[in-house]
Amino acid sequence: MQGLPGPQLGDGRLPIFVFPSALTFYSDDQSSHKQVLTLYNPYDYALKFKVLSTTPKKYTVVDSEGTIRPQCCVDIVIRYLDIRINNEGVKDKFRIQMSEHGKKKILGSKDITSVLLPHREAVSQCDDDFKSLPKQMSLPAEGQSVAAKHGQVHTSASGPGFLVIFTAVACIIALMLPTHGELESKLPDYFHLSLQQKLIAAYILGLVTMVILKV
Template identity: 65%
Template sequence: MQHQPQVTDGKLPIFVFPTSLTFFSDDQSSHKQVLTLYNPYDFPLKFKVLSTTPRKYTVVDSEGTIRPRCCVDVVIRHVDICINNEGVKDKFRIQVSEYGQRKILGKKDVMSVLFPKRETSPPKEENFHSLSTSIAGNPELPQTPITTRQTTGRSATGPSYIIIFTAVMCIAALAMPTHGEKDTKWPEYLHLSLSQKLIAAYILGLVTMVILKV
């Protein structure tokens, strides 16, 4: 039996990543952004993407359905890159309703800004000076042998075990039954609250972005 949260006045929490969009006039690769919409609930959601300035953007699949415990990517492209639009703050609004219903269950706004250029200048050179010491002479400092291989930069073997473990734990948490569900074989202490599942879904979204960048 599915457990639906009690929602009044359209205050169902909506999970979106990223929480803001940044475009750069001089970087064509930034003219297309992706919004990921998450549905951690046990029922499907119907979503719709609105904009304060729709003439400046094109949105692929601005309406659709998110299956229970799934996510969808919405591609947003800035099509009016010009100096007059730089620094102007626009907003996208994601509103959701239960599938087959018209009542809005929740909504979330995402800020969008176009900047002139992406900052790529090197950091300012800093001056470093020697420190005084209270140790006479040049004594040999204690040293520890290196017993593990050290690597620098991005790992060639993919995401770390901690990140993978975190993702697995979040997925397991979302698969657990919710408080109030009947006819389940899981013991009561393994039933999670809706708030716990929302936190797990949010963390899973962040971890997913980290894994995709590795």
């Protein structure tokens, strides 16, 4: 991974789609020391990407350069190496540069902020409220049975739901469909999507992917 160049390069006009838009690491949570950036290419041509950083010695970026095929996405793994108190609260920056495959001209770029925080909030305000209830308080028998049913539903729904999987598959199919204006496609016109529709599908796919990974 190379250091971030000066502002003289400038940003291109090509919209760059990256998820998430910011990275947050936690000193006391080792599982957060590795983050994933997903880069999307909703266009009809291959894109070459490069990941730059203002502080490259703090991080390890797996596959910091590569190619994204048309209407596809790639995941980039970023590991925070220098976990220490002096780095907590310091904001770093990654820059994702995109160029057309086989060409050097920068078509666009997007900056992603990164910060290391001391600790992750493990207990929510709702948990605090429940803990403050008197111990002698209890639900009636009917309420307990309802709560047990809810508990069973929660347990059975621990994996990614059908709707989430269906949404992900639908977005992938949408990205694979031809774009308006493609003459080589043999599919009817109503199967041709606009670029805007594909951008929306790519964004939704990114959100759904993060939900599946967290389950």
